[in-house]
Amino acid sequence: MAEHDGQHQTPTEGSHFEALWKLAGELGNSWKPIARSLGYSEAKIENLILDYPTSAHERAYQMLLRWKNTTDQTACNEQLCRAVQKQERLDLIPLIVNVTRSGPSPGGVSGSAELNKQYFIKKLKNFVRLKMSKLPLVPWITTECINVDQVFANVQLLISIMDAYFPIKLPLQSYNAIFTDMIREDEGLIDFCGARILMRGRTGSGKTTLLTKYAYDWAMGKPEALLHNYDVVLFLPMRKLDQHSNLGQAVRDHMLPSERRITPAAVEQYCEDHPEEVVILLDGYDEFKGKGLDQADCGNIVKMLRGEWLTECRVVVTTRPGRVDDFKDDYESYRHLEITGFTATDIDDYVHKVFKKENTPLGNKLLAYLEENHLKEGLACIPLMLTAFCQLTKWTDGQDFKYLNTISKLFDRLIECMFDHAKLKTSRDVGFSGPDELVLELGKVALKGFLGGVSEELHFCEEDFTCCSDKKNVIEQGLLIGLLTRDADSRIRPQTLEELQLEGRTESHRGDISFILKSIQEKCAGKYLAHLLETGDEDSFTNYLQKVDNDQRVLDFTNILVFACAASMEASGRIVSHVINLLKETQGKNISLYLSGQLNFKFCQKTQRLLETCLQLNFESKSEGQFNHLFNSLFGVSGCVRLVEMSSYVAKALGYLFAHAFQCKLCREPEDRCVLSVRSLQLICIKLDSSTQFREFLNCYPGTEEAISEFMRKSVSQRDLVSVRKKLETSERKIPSYLDSRDDLTFSAVAPIWQEMSQQEMQDFSLGLVLSGLEESSLDELVLNGVRADRKDWDVLFKMIQNDVFAQMTRLTLSLNDLTCDQSAQLATALTATPNLKYLKMAGNELGEGFVKNLPPMLNLENIILDKSNMASKAMVEFTQKLDGYPCLRKLDLRRNENTNDQVIQSICDNMRKTWKELRLSLYEVSEGGLQNLQTSIGVSDGLTHLDLVHSPIPDKVIQYFASALSSLPQLVDLRISGIPSSTSQEGSPCTEQTVEAFTTEMHKLQHLKFLSFLYTKMFPKDFIKMLNCCQKHTSLKTFRFSRPYLPSGPDVETECKEAEAKFLQLWV
Structure with a gap:
């Protein structure tokens, strides 16, 4: 593709190449029919037109040269003469003699399949050094390029290894380890790297840069280079290829465009003869113009990808995830890698690389902004997006971040900066009064790309811009400003503004134009979607919106809808209503189950993403409570909002919803419908470290x-x-x-x-972002499970409680929040302002004597859960002595408090009440004497339905003592007894035959018992089988749970367990 690498170089005078050039100049309009006579398909002719759109002479020359290099020299004269005679171009016959004569080619190449290896390698390395050594630091400023080593930052690569039970993803130790075999038999890890590697990654994740790094390190002869031991490296951008492409010709066209001494046949012959010396890098299979890999009529590149040719050559292919399925028929032949982009550490390293010395404070500002808004996980981990953030920081000196509190504002500012930067960098008139005008013009194309056809389109040809007011100007200005990019001869080589101008070019019909970022295309599309409604084109707006017709498309096109909502309040009303009504129709049951905590975990993540999308649409539209009635219908009659693992951005959106719970000036609905009727807020952060x-x-x-x-x-x-x-x-x-x-x-x-x-865990969000809106709320329930916050945020919450903001609250859960004794004591004081409280859970926080002392009487309190609270035995005794202050108490849970001893048990026995329904205790330091006291007193609470006596160092004694107490608990539904999950417990004594006999005898008197659990408890084989038989005969029992590691050994036990597992036995972890 010489046209794109500079002016054509006339071949040496007197050579047969000069004769070929002269003949090409005489073909004129006959070149197409002559090409067909020489065996060119319509697809190959079209490729020539696309590759050489402005020079008919160069196009004809390349056609003849490619034909000659792949044709037997002895047949050239006859074939060419026949072709020109067929078109009645006898005037060309005299020129053919010099063209078809054979002789030694320059550079020592004699014949089409002979190759001067050193000359070949030298030319390849020169191409990589000259054309691939520099990359644009910012994708839309292609004239400001730096060496690949300066811009390259480490990216994370995961390898997928299939196992008999589930796929496992492992991180590679280095980006240079993609060929390394994994042979660790002691770990059950064996994965040999074959000749094929498929590397998937989303747009902008660094796939092209990584392959460029591999090729550049090889060309520079770096000893640490991945390809250091390979003689030949071939790099091809697959957007330049189609299903008919052949490797030799593709290498000539892309890497050796002006080289006449090396033939396509010679390149392919070398690869066939020396496969161990060759690595082929194919970049961007998702942009490949071929129709998959199953075509019968195809070139040898497709055959190579199917494993039918060059099977021993190393081949590395990159693609976006959407086209991985093309490789399913040969899936096992490929090692599968996923490039996930930057880790949090990589982001820091990259930013510090860009902002050095006196610019370091700017980099720190950017990192603080990314951290606060949790953009590291969502956007900045994509290398292409991180470069955009860096450039925005440079242009604004980091001053704008405090104003960019929505994604829409971020992209508005980014486009404004690109627009202003283009005006400063060039003397040319940008042609539009402002960025909004150009964005709307581009939005016409962008929106059609997403919603105008059967599938999503990210690549456009000039004809696609016909819908714009001035096609030529829109494309030119889009390229000038940097919103668009245009494919040139090589994706790697930077494009100058002059190369991108349209003057003197015939219109291109190939999809070589794209938006610089998919997010930019989404921004333009959303802006134009809103514009349609604002300008009265309701039919078009409705038509596009109705194409978002299922929950998956809501997720796929979230960004478009978000940008549209931000652009127009009228559009946001229609969009939010459409989305919420659609989700109620398609996902209503799952949403209801999720909000009530009953949805299976496999479906939870998607359901939450849909809820978050609705919050995001409301937040970006700045609706000021206008859509409260829609959210009331989404959250249902329970009025519950439940979110697990949310980002700070979602926290801001949630806080905004609550902040406008009553502010509904713009709402057209009746006033009572415009008030947000959320009654329960449940925020859960799952950590799995303990x-x-x-x-x-x-x-x-x-x-x-x-x-x-x-x-x-x-x-x-x-x-x-x-x-x-x-x-x-x-x-x-x-x-x-x-x-x-x-x-x-x-x-x-x-x-x-x-x-x-x-993998779904997120960094802690800022609780203050939610609290800022709760002043306007009217909650009955607040759940903060696993939520960690700054001390100032906890102080704000406790002050809100004390100031009657939650006076009507009936349920409060603060669990696993790392609250100190001082903070829990502060909360206890504040609870005087919650007289209606019925449920209090303070699990996993430090509760000391201050908490117990400050805890007020609560006449309506029915449930109190203080498990895993690290309470001292003295504090527990003092707490149980205050139980008279909770006359309605029905449930008491003090499990996992390791200081529970005989004194605590005695105090519980002294204060036991008949109204109790659930009692859950851990017995870490309780002796047989304490067990005897509890056995004697337990009958006071003869209405107990749930009893937990767990974490005892002597579980066999617990069973022994409570066997005789069962008859005093006729309402018991759920009974759990356990030892301590440690080697100490496992070495303890098994239950005696007498204990098992006594327990099974009394157990039959429990007519309501449904669940029985013995964990970390030992039994002899015959006694365990007796217990199984008793459970099986029990009329109401549904489940008997027992620790699998504590099962007695023996074939009889195995047989009985196998049968019982199908009915009622649950062997537990």
Whole structure:
């Protein structure tokens, strides 16, 4: 493609190349029919037109040259003469003699398949050094390029390894480890790297830059280069290829465009003869113009990708995820890698690389903004987007960040800066009065690309811009400002403004124009969508909006809808109403189950994303409460908002919703409908670093226990378990100690779910962003589970409680918040302003004597849960002595407090009430004497339905003492007894035969018992079988749970368990 690399160089005088050039100049309009006679397909002719749109002479020359280089020299004369005679161009016959004569080619190449290796390698390396060594630091400023080593930053690569039970993703140690075999048999990890690698990654994730880095390091001879030991590296952008493309010709066209000494046949022959010396890098398969890999009529590049040619050559292919399925028929032949972009550390390194020395404070401002708005995880991890943030910081000196509190404002400012920068950098008139005018023109094309056809379109030809008021000017100014980019001969080579001008060019019909970022295309599309409604074109607006017709398309086109809402209040009203009504229709049941905490964990993430989208649309539109009636219908009659693992951006959107709970000046609905009727706010942050946190996760996500149990019911060999364990231990995150210390079966059942959910963890959001809106709320329930916050935010919340903001609240959960004793004491004081409180949970926080002292009497309190609160035994005694202050108490939960001893048990016995329904205690330091006291007193609460006596160092004694107490608890529905999950407990005594006999005898008197659990408790085989038989005969019992690691050994036990598991037995982790 010489045209794009400068002026054509006339071949050496007297050579047959000069004769070929002269003949090409005489073909004129006959070149197409002559090309057909020489065997060119219509597709190849079209490619010539696309590659050489302005020079007919060069186009004809390339056509003849390619034909000659792939044709037997002895047949050239006859074929060419026949072709020109067929078109009645006898005047060309005299020119053919010099063209078709054969002889030694310059550079030592004799014949089409002979190659001077050193000359070939030298030319390839020169191309890489000259054409690929520099990259634009900012994608839309292609004249300001720097060396690839200066712009390259480490990116994370994950390798996917299929296992018998689930796929496992492992991080590569280095971006230079893509060819490294994984042979760690002791860990169950064996993955040999074959000749093919498929590297997937979303737009802008760094795929092209990484391949460029590989090629550049090779060309520079760096000893640490991935390709250091390979002689030949071929780099091809796949957007230049189609299904008929052949490797040799593609290399000639892209890497050696002016080279006459090396033929396509010679390139291919070398690859066939020396496959171990060659690496082929194919960049951007998603932009490949071919129709997949299953075409019968195809060139050898498609055959190579199908594994039918050059099977021993190393081939690395990059693609966006959307076209991975093209490789499904040969899936196992490829090593599958995912390039995820930058990690948080990589982002910091890149920003510090861009902002050095005196500019360091600017970089720090940018990093603080990204951190505060949680943009590291969503946007800045994409290298292309991070460059945009860096450039915006440079242009504005970091002054604008405090005003950019919405995504829409961020992109508005980015486009304004690009527009202003273009005016400063060029003397040319940008042609539009402001960025809005150009964005609207581009929006016509952008919106059609997303919603105008069957599939999403990201690449456009000039004809697609016909809908604009001035096609030529819109394209030119889009390129000038940097909103558009145009494909040139090589994607790697920077494009100058002059190369992008349209003067003197015939119209291109190929899709070589695209928006510089997909987000920019979405911005233009959203702006134009809103403009349609504002200008009265309601039919077009409605037509486009109705194409967002299912929940997945809501997620796919969220950004377009967000930008449209930000552009017009009228449009936002229509969009928010459409989306919420659509979600109620298609996802109403799942949303209802999710908000009530009953949706299976497999469906939770998508459901929450849909809820977050609605909040985002409301926030970006700045509706001021205008859509409250729509959110009331979304949250249902319960009026519950429940979000798990949300970002600070979503926290801002949620705070905005609450801040306008009553401010509905613009709402056209009746006043009572415009008031936000949310009654319950549940914010949950799942951390999986401790067993307590994992237990909270199980409580938040129904279905996880069933998934674990299902795995454990399967017949899994010990060797497989070891293999699974080793793979998971090598995965992305360090396995927490509470999980790593478990046996292989337990570990292998739980760890996959832990791995999946830990990937959804986010950094703590700013609680203050939500609290700012709660002044206007009217909540009955507040749940902050796992939420950590700055001390000032907790102070604000406690002051709000004390100032009667939550006077009508009936339920309060503050769990796993890392509250100190002083903070919990402060909260206890504030609770005097919540006289209606019925439910108080303070699990996983430090509760000291100050909390107990300040806790006021609460006449309506029915449930109090203080588990895992690290209370001293003295504090627990003082607390239980205050139970008279809670006359309506029905549930008391003091589990996982390790200081529970005989004195605490005695105080509980002294204050036990007949009204209690649930009693949950841990017995860490309780002796047989304490157990005897509890057994004697438990009958006072003869209405108990749930009783937990767990974490005892002597669980066999707990069963023994409470066997005789069962008859005094006739209403019991749920009974749980356990030892301590440690080696100490496992070495304890098993239940005696007499204990089991006594317990099973009394158990039959419990007519309402449905759930019975013995964990970390030992039994002899015959006694365990007796317990199973008793459970099976019990008329009301649905589940008997027992620790799998504590099962007695023996074939009889295995047989009985297998049958019982299908009915009522749950073997637990």
